[in-house]
Amino acid sequence: MQVMQTLRRAELLYRHDPAVLEGDLVMSWGEFARRTYQLAGALQELGVGDDDKVAVLMLNGHRYLELFYGTFAAGGVVVPLNIRLAPPELIFQINEAEAQVLVVDDTFALMLPAFAGKLPTVRHIIFAGQGKLPDRTLAYEALLAEAPRPKVAERGEDDVAGIFYTGGTTGRPKGVMLTHDNIMANAQNGLIANRGTHRDIYLHSAPMFHLADCSATFGLTMSGAKHAFIPFFEPTKMLEAIQRHRVSLALMIPTMLNMVLNHPNYDSYDLSSLRVISYGASPIPLALLRRALDKLSCDFIQGYGMTELSPLCAMLPPEDHVRDGTPEQLKKLKAAGIPIYTAEVRVVDENDQEVPRGEVGEICARGPMVMKGYWKQPEATAEALRGGWMHTGDAGYMDEDGYIYLVDRTKDMIVTGGENVYSVEVEAALYEHPAVLEAAVIGIPDGEWGEAVHAVVHLKPKHQATADELQHHCHALIANYKCPKSISFSEQELPKSGAGKILKRDLRQPFWEGKERQIN
């Protein structure tokens, strides 16, 4: 399969219908396709050919969607960058991916000075914003206007379509290589799950670099649905966009849904167009679901997966989102879901043997959605994909009905506001501070974000550092959302296992006493 096929189908069947709804802009599929081919021609003119990497660092908008398809049409590989990362993190990823082209918008053009001289593989920087053209960048619209006709690449199946960076347990981010077939597999599973048609209108409100948003993108194009955009999630913008564009499909993790439902002017918006709300990152609390079901007449679908699974491998279908049910039914609300249509999921022990139902082990998945591998990390790839199964690193169990429940992250990951934070990355930043002897980063309960990043630090003898100072230190090295929201200092050495490993469970315990950790 070729991801380009989805656009060709939309262009063939719906060329006069809207593809893009963004503020006052309405663009048809015919016009969108024309611009995509212009972009492909421009990229080819800049030297982008088969397997060449185009990195994108932008807020949401139709140009982001053009960059996906334009890169594929040129033969290239798209590298969508996490907009919340700090410059040193971005520089690492752009270099590791060997990006030849970098595309930024107004927001991220401000970062260009920090990149100067540090991106040896990048030959061209394209500015796809509205403001003044930054020095040494090429104007996106001018490139399109002057583009030669592209030689549309025939890329597909096992060819890599995108490299999506994800955190790693080793502290080194991993570039997940997803093929055309991977992306198409997810597109089809998503369409079956949300029963999407060309009449749907999907709102890109989650960041487009993230597979949670990508997950809907290509299936909906295949079905000829419309793409609406807001630059980033913000409750008022979200409510306005749903009302204005008559959005039928939206993605809102529970935290976001809560903000939207609590919006002071919630009742003044017409949200009757909503048909399905998808969410992920954590199960939906029953109280929130009840409020949502009272206020909205739409279906809810939870998705569970990870970048390496393109991303979906499980879903909690609409019929499990019951307002009032038996204890058995309400328990299922805490599940991550059932295996999605073409996925197989199993739970294994440390010897990769399937464990009995109800027993905790590592969740593994296989199927056409499993990544090709980690970019330039063949050993990590072999380890993750051993036996033909993707090892998620998540600990969980499957009940007798095939529902998957997460109980812990073997990867030592914190989920805060829908973002994954790998403790090891935060700890590495803390260890760079000269006063830190030991540091352990854990997730603690947070009313708004599910979990908050907390650090427990043991300083070197005769050294001093305040929480404020350590936080400031981290902000220079890693993304804001990864930085500890709070830090506690330990006079003693941190508790350790016999093997010398810090016992995080002991550190977490006082924070979680009497609270249930909602993990997903």
Place this chain on the structure above:
Amino acid sequence: MQVMQTLRRAELLYRHDPAVLEGDLVMSWGEFARRTYQLAGALQELGVGDDDKVAVLMLNGHRYLELFYGTFAAGGVVVPLNIRLAPPELIFQINEAEAQVLVVDDTFALMLPAFAGKLPTVRHIIFAGQGKLPDRTLAYEALLAEAPRPKVAERGEDDVAGIFYTGGTTGRPKGVMLTHDNIMANAQNGLIANRGTHRDIYLHSAPMFHLADCSATFGLTMSGAKHAFIPFFEPTKMLEAIQRHRVSLALMIPTMLNMVLNHPNYDSYDLSSLRVISYGASPIPLALLRRALDKLSCDFIQGYGMTELSPLCAMLPPEDHVRDGTPEQLKKLKAAGIPIYTAEVRVVDENDQEVPRGEVGEICARGPMVMKGYWKQPEATAEALRGGWMHTGDAGYMDEDGYIYLVDRTKDMIVTGGENVYSVEVEAALYEHPAVLEAAVIGIPDGEWGEAVHAVVHLKPKHQATADELQHHCHALIANYKCPKSISFSEQELPKSGAGKILKRDLRQPFWEGKERQIN
């Protein structure tokens, strides 16, 4: 992908829910899966391993479905045989496929004497009927009861799952090799199109050897839907089954739908469970659609495709089935449809160049549903798949909106009651008669079956033969439905082109005067 995954998913999630509804029999997914694995064990015990062929010659029933999955689980390749063929045709196909196992039911056990000594590759014949065990056959249920635990084969992706025989322009039938990925591609497209869920109940009323029925089988298993069966299509049985099993998804070509709607007791049946009726073989006449829409509150979906496309490459979606529309809308009712989700369709000239919209050419398709090839016919495979596109042999055009219209069969095929008849096969049978000098077989209008098979024959000098005699002659060689329903004799040599080819258009012309040929 592995077709077995669809059953594993149904078993995992719906093991207590019904999988099979057949007369009084209700069988759960758990029980169905258990029997399937027993069958796989039995087949392996009989020597069936990877790539070994299991031929099935049976009416519809749950054992047919078990034979699909049981063969896959054993590692084998299923060869579903056309139940309407004559013994010489079946013998040819069983031998060509090199089937090691043949499975028959009560109906086709009657044919075993005709097969005796003529199936050198078949080592075991399994009797899956209810009656007395025929000589030299193995009893299906006894095999299951005594089966050892199977070593479930890990077959998938590009491995062949089934060989499905289809007529050919050369007169030699072709075994279409469909892979696991082919079947899964169709399963997913079907599920997206009919928006199937585990709550659906599908009725197997079209013969299960035919891909028109298979098309729904695996996607519905994946979604956990229920399979209801009637042994063969018959209007009263169909109506009773829909009412009894609360069928939501049914397949009825227009001819069958017409019979059902005209049933004398139609109004006494409760058909309110029907959600989607799929059809193919020809567009639905407007008058029939109007009557159907008046009597039934369900959606209609037309499918277009062929065995080589697993089988769907296009569909006419529900919203095009309008009762009263503009002339433009009503014209679309005569289309074969729009490309299905993961298919690309184009119309080409004899140099394989795409023709402008509205111009007639050969319809070609590509995508994950395109067959692996014709079994043991590499040249025919290369010819059909040249340039990476399946050349359907159908002549048609695509309108500006991407709708595909068929105008003729370049393969010289007649569609009668939903079955494809290749003229060349019928002509070959006629030519075997000693009195026939020239024979041309054409489709002529038929009120009930759309088209009827008609032969125009020019006898040898000083030879005589009656129509009755020639029909009798054909019945011994080819399937009943292929035999000429009527024969006309020409005193003169048949009209020919400069190149010496019989001009069938001239022969057809008097029959079709003033009538529109409904081709699809």
